[in-house]
Every structure is written in C-alpha cells, then in structure tokens.
Amino acid sequence: MYADRKVQGLEFAVGNQVLLKISPMKRFMKFGKRGTLSLRYIGPFEILDRMGAVVYDLALPPFLAGVHQVFHVCMQIKYHAYGTYIVLWDSILLDKNLTYEEEAIAILDRQVRKVRSKETTSVKVQWKDHPVEDAT
Known part of the structure; x- marks a missing residue:
C-alpha cells in the first residue's frame, strides 16, 4: 500500500x-x-x-x-x-x-566566517585512506 x-x-x-x-x-x-x-x-x-x-x-x-x-x-x-x-x-x-x-590526517584549510557579531570557524580535513579530493 x-x-x-x-x-x-x-x-x-x-x-x-x-x-x-x-x-x-x-x-x-x-x-x-x-x-x-x-x-x-x-x-x-x-x-x-x-x-x-x-x-x-x-x-x-x-x-x-x-x-x-x-x-x-x-x-x-x-x-x-x-x-x-x-x-x-x-x-x-x-x-x-x-x-x-x-581518522583525520591533516587540516588542509581553515576559514573564519563572521555573520553580524558571531564568528564561525570551519576547517577542511583530509581523511586517512581517502584522496585529497574527498576532504571535507
């Protein structure tokens, strides 16, 4: 159904x-x-x-x-x-x-975004056993 x-x-x-x-x-x-x-x-x-x-x-x-x-x-x-x-x-x-x-191997990039009075940090991480293109 x-x-x-x-x-x-x-x-x-x-x-x-x-x-x-x-x-x-x-x-x-x-x-x-x-x-x-x-x-x-x-x-x-x-x-x-x-x-x-x-x-x-x-x-x-x-x-x-x-x-x-x-x-x-x-x-x-x-x-x-x-x-x-x-x-x-x-x-x-x-x-x-x-x-x-x-498992994380390395931090490839770091960004700090500022919206009004709030700051948010985001990082790009390379994972073990995955190519650099799959970094999140």
Missing part, C-alpha cells in the same frame, strides 16, 4: 561480483553529514549461493573471517569496475558489523 513503486527488486546470479556496504562509526563523525551522505563499499566479492529470495552467500577473504558470510540484498550493489566509491578492504580495519573508524 505504501511501498515505493519506483524501487525495483535487486537480484543477482550465482557467480556475479557484488560490493558490500560498510559505514564509518557515527560517534567519530564530527563534521556535518559526511557519514550519512557518503556510503562506502568494499569488494568485489563473488556470490557463492542464493540462500533465499533476498539473501546471498558471499565468498569473503580470510581477512573477514569473523564476519558472517550471508548478506541481505540491501547490503549489496552490483560491481562496476570503474567505481570511485570502492574502499580497498585490505587497507582498513573492519569490525564484525562492517564498520570502521575514520
């Missing part, structure tokens, strides 16, 4: 390559809405088996041995080789719930 009719169901075949959604821990996000707007994915991982209508079994590397291998379709997207949104899974330390800590 209230379902979004524009959303189509995702289906993958056995042997397809998919990416897994990971997210930074929210308590370390201090600069605006960066955590909610920039979803990151790791992979690609091969689909070994379809366990149900929306559940797939993935071939995970030994690095992710503590993570359960079965994932819902909402945690996966189709792999395209040209994506810049992919984080290399061997460069970050993931928890069992597929989260990681974002």
Whole structure:
C-alpha cells in the first residue's frame, strides 16, 4: 500500500561480483553529514549461493573471517569496475558489523566566517585512506 513503486527488486546470479556496504562509526563523525551522505563499499566479492529470495552467500577473504558470510540484498550493489566509491578492504580495519573508524590526517584549510557579531570557524580535513579530493 505504501511501498515505493519506483524501487525495483535487486537480484543477482550465482557467480556475479557484488560490493558490500560498510559505514564509518557515527560517534567519530564530527563534521556535518559526511557519514550519512557518503556510503562506502568494499569488494568485489563473488556470490557463492542464493540462500533465499533476498539473501546471498558471499565468498569473503580470510581477512573477514569473523564476519558472517550471508548478506541481505540491501547490503549489496552490483560491481562496476570503474567505481570511485570502492574502499580497498585490505587497507582498513573492519569490525564484525562492517564498520570502521575514520581518522583525520591533516587540516588542509581553515576559514573564519563572521555573520553580524558571531564568528564561525570551519576547517577542511583530509581523511586517512581517502584522496585529497574527498576532504571535507
């Protein structure tokens, strides 16, 4: 009744390559809405088996041995080789719930904006394991 009719169901075949959604821990996000707007994915991982209508079994590397291998379709997207949104899974330390800590490396720029009698300071931060273009 209230379902979004524009959303189509995702289906993958056995042997397809998919990416897994990971997210930074929210308590370390201090600069605006960066955590909610920039979803990151790791992979690609091969689909070994379809366990149900929306559940797939993935071939995970030994690095992710503590993570359960079965994932819902909402945690996966189709792999395209040209994506810049992919984080290399061997460069970050993931928890069992597929989260990681974002670390700031350097402050690239600092601005002080003055509106009437109030001053607001904003800084541009470069994050670890991200290029300079992704600084926020």
